[in-house]
Amino acid sequence: EVQLVESGGGLVQPGGSLRLSCAASGFTFSSYSMNWVRQSPGKGLEWISYISASDSTIDYADSVRGRFTISRDYAKSSLYLRMNSLRDEDTAVYFCARVRCPNGVCHYLDYWGQGTLVTVSS
Amino acid sequence: EVVLTQSPATLSLSPGERATLSCRASQRISSNYLAWYQQKPGQAPRLLIYGASSRATGIPDRFSGGGSGTDFTLIISRLEPEDSAVYHCQQYGGSPRYTFGQGTKLDIK
Numbered sequence: 001e002v003q004l005v006e007s008g009g010g011l012v013q014p015g016g017s018l019r020l021s022c023a024a025s026g027f028t029f030s031s032y033s034m035n036w037v038r039q040s041p042g043k044g045l046e047w048i049s050y051i052s053a054s055d056s057t058i059d060y061a062d063s064v065r066g067r068f069t070i071s072r073d074y075a076k077s078s079l080y081l082r083m084n085s086l087r088d089e090d091t092a093v094y095f096c097a098r099v100r101c102p103n104g105v106c107h108y109l110d111y112w113g114q115g116t117l118v119t120v121s122s
Numbered sequence: 123e124v125v126l127t128q129s130p131a132t133l134s135l136s137p138g139e140r141a142t143l144s145c146r147a148s149q150r151i152s153s154n155y156l157a158w159y160q161q162k163p164g165q166a167p168r169l170l171i172y173g174a175s176s177r178a179t180g181i182p183d184r185f186s187g188g189g190s191g192t193d194f195t196l197i198i199s200r201l202e203p204e205d206s207a208v209y210h211c212q213q214y215g216g217s218p219r220y221t222f223g224q225g226t227k228l229d230i231k
Contacts, residue, residue: 035220045159045167045210047220061218095166102173107155107214110178112166 002026002111004096009116016086016120022079022096022113029077033099033106036070036081038092039115046092049081050099050106064090086120093117124149126211126223134229141198143226145211150191155214158187158196161225162207170209171196198228206230 008020022034036049049070050059058070069082079096094116097109125148135141145156154174159167169178171187174194186197198205211223 037220037222044224045212045222047218047222050219059219097167100172105153105155105214108157108169108172108212109159109167110169110172112168114166 002098004098004111004113006094006096006113006116009094009118011119011121012086013122014087014120017082017084018086018118020081020083020094020096020116020118022081024077024079024096024098027098029072030074033101034072034079035097035099035109036068036079037095037097037109037112038090038118039095040089040092043092048094051079052106053101083118086118088120091118091120123218124151124213124216124221126213126221128209128211128223128226130226131224132227132229134231135201137201137203137230139201141196141201141205141228143196143198143209143228145189145194145196145223147192147194147213149216151194151213152215154190154194156187156189156194157212157214158185159210159212160205160207161210167210201230203230 003025005023033052048061051070067085071080096113098111099106127146129144156174158171161167175187208225
């Protein structure tokens with residue numbers, strides 16, 4: 001059974017930092033691209049970062065580029081999101097999601113974790 | 123940036139009825155890289171449809187997707203109470219790499 005379990009969320013002051021983790025199990029982690037997606041309270045979903053299966057391609061939304069860093073540890077089957085210079089508008093539930101890439105095009109997300117809440121407030 | 127506009131924002135229907143949800147893109151979506159997700163309160167999104175019309179594993183055939191270009195539709199036939207949820211569409215391509223619609227809330231009463 002595919003499982004994605006996020007952790008590391010919490011309350012942080014504006015300008016602070018946080019590192020989110022996503023523990024993957026039930027599939028060959030090294031074979032899949034992964035995404036981070038967030039959802040602000042009462043709002044829609046917002047894609048924020050992508051990392052390819054081989055770690056060779058990384059991408060960010062403009063809203064977080066330069067402040068957030070995505071990475072993965074194959075030995076631990078884990079995905080990470082380092083978040084620096086946090087702002088009020090970064091308050092959201094952060095989901096990790098597995099990406100499916102039929103014919104090499106990574107166009108949809110087939111499994112999602114339950115999410116971890118990040119609250120940025122003074 | 124490809125902007126996805128979902129309509130209606132809220133839909134209230136009765137069990138057994140048919141729901142038609144719309145997702146309109148501001149630009150043509152290549153190769154129908156359009157997916158639909160269901161999200162219940164406090165839960166993660168669940169993949170329903172990918173490639174505009176392919177059902178994900180384990181999704182009942184009451185759920186069907188269609189459309190192409192800029193206009194896409196999710197149809198849920200024979201509504202059941204557990205279909206109450208927010209439904210999101212998502213496209214791939216361009217910058218940003220993925221974008222989502224704002225969601226349609228479906229209430230089954």
